[in-house]
């Protein structure tokens with residue numbers, strides 16, 4: 001399976017919600033579409049799910065012609081799924097199975113299988129109105145899988161959940177990704193790091209970075225020294241900036257984050273400068289820049 005997205009764009013009147021986005025998704029991958037609120041994640045997923053017509057660009061599934069209905073290949077869980085609270089979990093899945101053209105028997109068998117797979121078979125005869133948030137999301141994922149799609153797309157599958165529900169659904173996704181191709185959106189980097197193999201970072205409608213977690217870590221991994229002083233002034237920052245080992249300094253109140261090109265040299269230079277100048281240092285920590293730093297760097301460009 002291969003999903004190829006080329007120059008996908010969506011405008012709402014004059015507002016460009018998704019701007020010239022291109023990427024590829026292959027069988028077996030679990031990819032996170034990561035971006036802040038309003039970045040364009042939902043709009044992208046809705047176009048891929050066939051619920052929204054792109055203004056321009058192409059969506060090709062296994063080399064299909066652009067515009068061909070690919071909904072039978074894709075399972076989709078919207079950000080705010082609507083359930084009938086009076087139905088039981090099993091009734092709901094049988095109902096969506098029938099909508100997906102399964103016979104009654106097929107729908108029942110498929111529902112039982114999926115309820116087992118997403119771990120809510122004990123509650124299959126309970127009304128959905130009584131389900132916890134995590135159980136509803138698991139039912140929503142089962143719904144997305146009903147027609148045996150080649151891949152599933154999940155819009156913010158854990159964002160609205162409490163910590164217990166989050167954990168339930170993240171664990172389920174860990175299991176599902178073993179044999180399901182998954183594209184999911186999130187605004188939480190930790191969730192993306194925990195379950196995905198790769199990231200698509202979207203910012204103001206544009207794809208600003210993409211790659212496997214390993215590639216991105218390698219690319220953005222920088223050595224960093226965090227310093228705190230009793231007081232920080234511009235002159236101090238200027239003097240530190242002149243040290244040959246320091247590449248860049250950012251300030252957060254009395255804390256300075258220094259990206260350095262050589263930790264050992266930087267340690268020596270910073271400590272000796274601090275002593276000479278009589279600055280009152282309260283913290284000196286060597287660390288590595290994380291994907292969090294990458295996220296902030298890319299998003300603040």
Ligand SMILES: Nc1ncnc2c1ncn2[C@@H]1O[C@H](COP(=O)(O)OP(=O)(O)OP(=O)(O)O)[C@@H](O)[C@H]1O
Pocket residue numbers: 012015016017035036037038039040041042043044079187
């Ligand atoms: N139907 C619409 N009409 C007009 N503008 C829209 C419409 N849908 C989305 N937008 C705008 O497009 C931009 C992208 O929205 P989108 O919902 O795709 O972002 P998102 O990344 O999913 O954010 P969130 O996490 O808040 O759902 C936003 O500025 C939004 O206001």
